[in-house]
Amino acid sequence: MNAGTIIRVRDVMKSNFDTVDGMDTVATALDKMAHVETKSLVVRRRDEKDEYGIVMLSDIARKVLAKDRPPERVNIYEIMTKPVISVDPEMDIRYCARLFSRLDLSRAPVIKNREIVGIVSFTDMVIKGLRSK
Numbered sequence: 001m002n003a004g005t006i007i008r009v010r011d012v013m014k015s016n017f018d019t020v021d022g023m024d025t026v027a028t029a030l031d032k033m034a035h036v037e038t039k040s041l042v043v044r045r046r047d048e049k050d051e052y053g054i055v056m057l058s059d060i061a062r063k064v065l066a067k068d069r070p071p072e073r074v075n076i077y078e079i080m081t082k083p084v085i086s087v088d089p090e091m092d093i094r095y096c097a098r099l100f101s102r103l104d105l106s107r108a109p110v111i112k113n114r115e116i117v118g119i120v121s122f123t124d125m126v127i128k129g130l131r132s133k
Contacts, residue, residue: 009096010089012128013110013118019044022053022077026064029055029076040107042116043080052109052116053082086111089118093125 019042020029029041043053055076063079064071086109087096100106100122107121 007093007129008089009087009091009093009110009120010118012093012124013089013120014124015118017042017109017116017119019116020055020076022046022075022080022082024076026060026071026074026076026079030060030071039121040119041076042084042109042119043076043082048114051083052086052111053077053080054084054109055080056106084109086116087120088112093129096120097122097125 014037016035016037017040018033018035018038020032022043024032033041039057041055043055045052053076059079059081060071063069064074085099085103085105087099089110089112096108100108107119109116110118110120
Protein backbone atom coordinates (compact mmCIF):
# COMPACT_ATOMS: atom_id res chain seq x y z
CA MET A 1 0.00 0.00 0.00
CA ASN A 2 1.63 3.25 -1.08
CA ALA A 3 0.94 6.78 0.17
CA GLY A 4 -1.47 7.56 -2.70
CA THR A 5 -3.63 4.48 -2.27
CA ILE A 6 -6.63 4.81 0.02
CA ILE A 7 -8.56 1.72 0.94
CA ARG A 8 -11.89 2.48 2.59
CA VAL A 9 -13.67 0.47 5.26
CA ARG A 10 -16.48 -0.20 2.75
CA ASP A 11 -13.94 -2.00 0.54
CA VAL A 12 -13.00 -4.56 3.23
CA MET A 13 -16.04 -4.89 5.52
CA LYS A 14 -18.31 -7.92 5.68
CA SER A 15 -21.82 -7.01 4.60
CA ASN A 16 -23.27 -10.25 6.00
CA PHE A 17 -23.78 -10.13 9.74
CA ASP A 18 -26.20 -11.43 12.34
CA THR A 19 -28.49 -9.26 14.44
CA VAL A 20 -30.32 -10.10 17.64
CA ASP A 21 -32.75 -8.45 19.99
CA GLY A 22 -31.54 -7.47 23.46
CA MET A 23 -34.37 -9.50 25.01
CA ASP A 24 -33.30 -12.69 23.18
CA THR A 25 -31.66 -15.33 25.31
CA VAL A 26 -28.12 -16.36 24.48
CA ALA A 27 -29.43 -19.79 23.43
CA THR A 28 -31.95 -18.22 21.03
CA ALA A 29 -29.34 -15.85 19.63
CA LEU A 30 -26.92 -18.68 18.96
CA ASP A 31 -29.67 -20.67 17.24
CA LYS A 32 -30.46 -17.67 15.00
CA MET A 33 -26.85 -17.20 13.85
CA ALA A 34 -26.91 -17.61 10.08
CA HIS A 35 -23.35 -16.77 9.03
CA VAL A 36 -20.60 -19.27 9.77
CA GLU A 37 -17.93 -16.57 10.03
CA THR A 38 -19.86 -14.73 12.76
CA LYS A 39 -17.77 -13.73 15.75
CA SER A 40 -20.13 -11.03 16.94
CA LEU A 41 -23.84 -10.28 17.06
CA VAL A 42 -25.20 -6.79 16.50
CA VAL A 43 -27.94 -5.92 18.97
CA ARG A 44 -30.72 -4.08 17.18
CA ARG A 45 -32.01 -0.73 18.36
CA ARG A 46 -35.36 -0.80 20.15
CA ASP A 47 -36.43 2.33 18.25
CA GLU A 48 -34.92 5.13 16.16
CA LYS A 49 -33.75 6.99 19.29
CA ASP A 50 -31.90 3.99 20.72
CA GLU A 51 -28.30 2.96 19.98
CA TYR A 52 -26.89 -0.31 18.67
CA GLY A 53 -25.15 -2.82 20.90
CA ILE A 54 -22.77 -5.69 20.23
CA VAL A 55 -22.05 -9.10 21.75
CA MET A 56 -18.86 -10.93 20.89
CA LEU A 57 -18.63 -14.69 21.07
CA SER A 58 -15.82 -14.06 23.56
CA ASP A 59 -18.37 -12.23 25.78
CA ILE A 60 -20.59 -15.31 25.67
CA ALA A 61 -17.60 -17.53 26.51
CA ARG A 62 -16.49 -15.34 29.45
CA LYS A 63 -19.86 -14.27 30.86
CA VAL A 64 -21.97 -17.38 30.22
CA LEU A 65 -19.87 -20.48 29.50
CA ALA A 66 -17.01 -19.82 31.95
CA LYS A 67 -19.44 -18.88 34.71
CA ASP A 68 -21.56 -21.97 34.04
CA ARG A 69 -24.68 -19.88 33.47
CA PRO A 70 -27.50 -21.52 31.50
CA PRO A 71 -27.69 -19.83 28.06
CA GLU A 72 -31.47 -20.29 28.12
CA ARG A 73 -31.67 -17.98 31.16
CA VAL A 74 -29.24 -15.22 30.15
CA ASN A 75 -30.55 -12.38 28.03
CA ILE A 76 -28.36 -10.64 25.48
CA TYR A 77 -28.85 -7.26 27.19
CA GLU A 78 -27.12 -8.67 30.30
CA ILE A 79 -23.83 -9.31 28.49
CA MET A 80 -23.81 -6.85 25.56
CA THR A 81 -21.77 -3.69 25.11
CA LYS A 82 -23.94 -0.67 24.43
CA PRO A 83 -23.55 1.84 22.89
CA VAL A 84 -21.21 0.25 20.39
CA ILE A 85 -18.29 2.12 18.86
CA SER A 86 -18.88 2.26 15.12
CA VAL A 87 -16.99 3.41 12.03
CA ASP A 88 -18.02 5.15 8.82
CA PRO A 89 -17.81 3.20 5.55
CA GLU A 90 -15.73 6.00 3.99
CA MET A 91 -13.02 5.87 6.69
CA ASP A 92 -9.50 5.02 5.53
CA ILE A 93 -8.56 1.60 6.94
CA ARG A 94 -5.31 3.06 8.32
CA TYR A 95 -7.34 5.36 10.59
CA CYS A 96 -9.71 2.54 11.43
CA ALA A 97 -6.76 0.34 12.47
CA ARG A 98 -5.41 3.18 14.64
CA LEU A 99 -8.82 3.60 16.28
CA PHE A 100 -9.06 -0.14 16.96
CA SER A 101 -5.56 -0.16 18.41
CA ARG A 102 -6.14 2.90 20.60
CA LEU A 103 -9.46 1.60 21.97
CA ASP A 104 -8.46 -2.08 22.08
CA LEU A 105 -11.20 -3.15 19.65
CA SER A 106 -11.16 -6.18 17.37
CA ARG A 107 -14.26 -5.37 15.29
CA ALA A 108 -16.91 -2.72 14.92
CA PRO A 109 -20.15 -2.18 13.04
CA VAL A 110 -20.02 0.05 9.98
CA ILE A 111 -22.83 2.58 10.16
CA LYS A 112 -24.14 4.88 7.43
CA ASN A 113 -27.13 7.15 8.04
CA ARG A 114 -27.73 5.46 11.43
CA GLU A 115 -28.13 2.04 9.78
CA ILE A 116 -25.61 -0.82 9.98
CA VAL A 117 -24.24 -1.71 6.55
CA GLY A 118 -21.51 -4.12 7.66
CA ILE A 119 -18.94 -5.26 10.19
CA VAL A 120 -15.20 -4.63 9.94
CA SER A 121 -12.40 -6.34 11.86
CA PHE A 122 -8.63 -6.18 12.08
CA THR A 123 -8.58 -9.40 10.05
CA ASP A 124 -10.63 -7.81 7.25
CA MET A 125 -8.34 -4.80 7.15
CA VAL A 126 -5.16 -6.85 7.01
CA ILE A 127 -6.26 -9.71 4.74
CA LYS A 128 -8.47 -7.78 2.33
CA GLY A 129 -6.78 -4.39 2.63
CA LEU A 130 -3.03 -4.96 2.77
CA ARG A 131 -3.08 -8.20 0.82
CA SER A 132 -4.92 -6.64 -2.12
CA LYS A 133 -2.09 -4.21 -2.68
